[in-house]
Every structure is written in C-alpha cells, then in structure tokens.
Amino acid sequence: MHHPENNPWKITSEKNIYDNPWINVTEYQVINPSGNPGIYGKVHYKNLAIGVLPLDDELNTYLVGQFRFTLNQYSWEMPEGGGPEGTDPLASAKRELLEETGLKASQWTEIQRLHLSNSVSDELSILYVARGLEQFEAEPEETEQLIVKKIPFTEMYRMVCDGEITDAMTVATVLKVQLLLTENRL
Template sequence: MHHPEENPWKVTSEQPVYDNPWIGLTEYKVINPSGNPGIYGKVHFKNKAIGVVALDDELNTYLVGQYRFVLNEYSWEIPEGGGPLGTDPLDSAKRELLEETGLKARDWQEVQRMYLSNSVTDEHCIIYLARGLQQYEPEPEETEQLIVKKLPFADVYQMVLDGEILDSVSVAAILKVQLMLTQGII
C-alpha cells in the first residue's frame, strides 16, 4: 500500500493530442490507484495565470470587463492574464496591470497561489495586491476589447457575494483581499 502522499498512478503510455502556443493536451494510459487500467487527459498550460487586485488609497479597485470567447458571455474580472513559465511572475503582473488598466503600482505584494482546475489541468495562478497607483495609458492586446471600471472595493466584494463576478481568479483574489482588510493586514 502507498503512503497517502505518494503517487499511486502508474503511466503506461502517453500520447500528445493537441498543441498550440498556449496549451498542450496529452492523453495518458494509466493504471489507476485501484490497480485497474484507464485513461487520463491533461491540459498543460504554457503560462502561469496572473491576477492583480489594484487598490488605491481610498480603497477603490479596478475591474476589467470583456467578452470571453470560451464562455460565450461577458465577464467582469480583476486585471489578469498569462505570464510565460520561467519568467518572474511579478513582471507579468506589472505588464498585465498596465496593459489592461493603464495603471502602474509602487508597492506589490503576493497574496495568493492556487491551482485553477487540478483535475484536468496543471494551471498555476499567482495573485498580487498592487498599491501606490499611478494612471497611464492602457496598452491592451489585439484580442482584448476591454471596459475598465473603478469601484469601491466594498462594492466589488458584494458583487462576488451576489454572484455577479464568477471568474475563479477574481473571486479568490477579492475574497482574500477582503479577509486581509478585515484582519487589518492592509
């Protein structure tokens, strides 16, 4: 019997199924933890997910609205995007904040690390809190048609509670920052 923290899966073969600049999909033939043969699919992400809660001195924050192709619906989110693996995720966070909102921040704090869907992907996320904000011109990517809203953080927190913000990175980030505010850490 395996120790509970040891890998009980045995891979007998693997076959790349799909690959593009952002993701790769591999199908594995496996022996599962009960000893039976099976298959497992894994989506490999070639970037880290990055999220930023930008909080000004009056406790306002910034949401980015955009139509999400995969969901086929509009979504309100914190500024977020991808950072290439092997690069400093803080540099990616700074780039994303500037691209999407036109903001630069003086102070940065990592507030959360998490996996986004660990049953089928290896996507890892890092969330930052950005303070000491200065406004510049946004530099959106060609695939982004964005609306930026500046709102009191308390209103954004209520949007999460009311189910108006559903993006997992945004929900986790906003709940974590609310907890930090409640505990007087911010």
C-alpha cells in the same frame, strides 16, 4: 500499504494529442489507484495565470469587463493575463496591469497561488495586490476589447458575494483581500 501522499497512478504510455503556443493536451494510459487500467487527459498550460487586484488609498479598485470566448458571455474581473513559463511572474503582473488599466503600482504583494482546475489541468495562478497606483495610458492587446471601471472595493466584494463576478481568480483574490482588510493585515 501505499502512503496517501505518494503518487498511486502508474503511467503505461502517453500520447501528445494537441499543441499550440498556449496549451498542450496529453492523453495517458494509466493504471489507476485501484490497480485497473484507465485513461487520463491533462491540459498543460504554457503560461502562468496572473491576476492583479489594484487597490488605491481610498480602497477603490478597477474592474475589467470583456467578452470571454470560452464562456460565450461577458465577464467582469480584476486585471488578468498570462506570464510565460520561466519569466518573473511579478514582471508579468506589472505588464498586465498596465496593458489593461494603464496603471502602474509602487507596492506589490503576492497574496496567493492557486491551481485553477487540478482535475484536468496543471494551470497555476499567482495573485497580487497592487498599491501606490499611478495612472498612465492603457495598452490592450489586439484580442482584447475591454471596459475598465473604477469602483469601491466594497462594491466588488458585494458583486462576488452576489455571484455577479464568477471568475475564479477574482473571486479568490477578493475574498482573501476582504479577510486581510478585516484582520488589518493589508
């Protein structure tokens, strides 16, 4: 009998379907766990997904608003971006926070790592809380048209609970931070 934690999938062939600087798509011919032939596609992300929840001494945070091309809608979320594979994720988090909000932080806490869509991709996100904030000038990328607003963390938590914020990394981080604050662990 096959142990459930061992890989039951057998790859018989693979074919590169698409490749750009950010993603690679591979199509696999497989023998699935029931022993039948099948097909599986995987999106490989060439960057880590990085998210930062800045939190000041009065428990205010910063929301970043932007139009998301893939969703064809406006999205409010915490500062987020990518960090190239093989680079320090914390350095990427510091860069993203400064780019999007103009903030620098003296205290950083990694609060969780998540796989964002493990049925079709291997995208890994690393999520941080940034404290000890100091304001500088934002440095957005040319592809970003951002609105940044400072709000109480309690308002951000309400927006998550009411479904006004739907970005997965932001939702997971806000819920985790609310738990940590409730348990006096942050």
